[in-house]
Amino acid sequence: MASVSELLRAARQRLEGYSPTADVDARVLMAHCLNKPSSFLFTWPEHQPTDSEARLFQQWIARRVEGEPVAYLIGRREFYGHEFLVSPDTLIPRPDTELLVDMALNHLDGNAPLRVADLGTGTGAIAISLALARPAWQLFAVDMDAAIMDLVERNCHRLGAHNVQLVQSNWCEQLNDRFDAIVSNPPYIAEDDPHLEQGDVRFEPLTALASGRDGLEDIRLIITQAVTRLVPGGLLAFEHGYDQAEEVRELMREAGLTALASHRDMAGHERVTLGFMPRARHAD
Numbered sequence: 649m650a651s652v653s654e655l656l657r658a659a660r661q662r663l664e665g666y667s668p669t670a671d672v673d674a675r676v677l678m679a680h681c682l683n684k685p686s687s688f689l690f691t692w693p694e695h696q697p698t699d700s701e702a703r704l705f706q707q708w709i710a711r712r713v714e715g716e717p718v719a720y721l722i723g724r725r726e727f728y729g730h731e732f733l734v735s736p737d738t739l740i741p742r743p744d745t746e747l748l749v750d751m752a753l754n755h756l757d758g759n760a761p762l763r764v765a766d767l768g769t770g771t772g773a774i775a776i777s778l779a780l781a782r783p784a785w786q787l788f789a790v791d792m793d794a795a796i797m798d799l800v801e802r803n804c805h806r807l808g809a810h811n812v813q814l815v816q817s818n819w820c821e822q823l824n825d826r827f828d829a830i831v832s833n834p835p836y837i838a839e840d841d842p843h844l845e846q847g848d849v850r851f852e853p854l855t856a857l858a859s860g861r862d863g864l865e866d867i868r869l870i871i872t873q874a875v876t877r878l879v880p881g882g883l884l885a886f887e888h889g890y891d892q893a894e895e896v897r898e899l900m901r902e903a904g905l906t907a908l909a910s911h912r913d914m915a916g917h918e919r920v921t922l923g924f925m926p927r928a929r930h931a932d
């Protein structure tokens with residue numbers, strides 16, 4: 649029987665050239681096969697996994713060589729300091745999206761009982777991170793199919809987010825009330841973008857990624873629907889592609905939103921754009 653360090657060495661060699669993160673991938677997969685923290689691998693390199701643990705590890709390495717994302721193999725991904733269950737029904741949460749969470753937290757009153765909708769919630773990463781950071785808010789986690797609702801429900805339960813309401817809806821169609829804020833990381837990749845054929849995204853559903861010929865079809869739709877559902881002074885905030893900020897600001901301007909601002913990610917790209925509903929004018 650092979651030891652942890654022998655299995656890891658062989659796995660690294662198999663992954664070399666297929667994954668840019670061969671060493672980390674092998675360690676994460678091994679730790680999950682053993683159901684141990686990754687520190688175990690450093691402390692007990694001579695430990696011998698059981699036959700079934702070693703078999704599962706080899707199967708996962710083979711699937712990783714085919715390109716399957718580590719998060720789908722282990723069914724988990726960390727976002728905003730919380731561990732989310734993930735599934736191939738929706739996008740794996742990305743670190744970039746933490747900027748959208750930060751912006752919502754920075755621009756909204758943390759103590760007021762605000763109603764905040766997260767459109768295209770996926771795993772619930774944005775809605776649940778906001779809900780846990782702001783217990784006074786009521787979050788509405790919106791997505792379009794039942795399997796995703798089930799995933800969000802399990803994540804709420806695991807993470808103890810009690811102030812999240814699930815809404816199965818085609819964007820805002822089932823949202824009747826008014827909201828203080830609507831945030832969204834919608835699909836925003838052009839449907840013929842060659843990146844859709846590369847890396848991890850090949851395994852993620854197109855419904856979570858692609859949005860018409862220019863990548864902006866869903867953002868256009870959401871803006872049109874959101875302005876009828878936001879309170880005066882309400883916030884609309886999007887994550888979008890690194891080269892879409894100007895177009896998103898223009899779409900928001902055309903819809904009558906004000907105080908438009910785009911914010912940069914760690915790589916210096918404008919990736920999150922905010923706009924506010926005008927406040928109602930007092931009668932003279």
Ligand SMILES: C[S@@+](CC[C@H](N)C(=O)[O-])C[C@H]1O[C@@H](n2cnc3c(N)ncnc32)[C@H](O)[C@@H]1O
Pocket residue numbers: 738739740741742745767768769770771772773774790791792793796817818819833834835836855856857
């Ligand atoms: C880019 S993923 C974002 C997932 C998650 N919010 C995150 O940031 O990790 C977009 C999500 O929008 C959902 N979606 C796509 N079209 C939709 C529609 N018409 N109505 C509601 N949700 C939709 C997809 O199912 C997917 O979960």
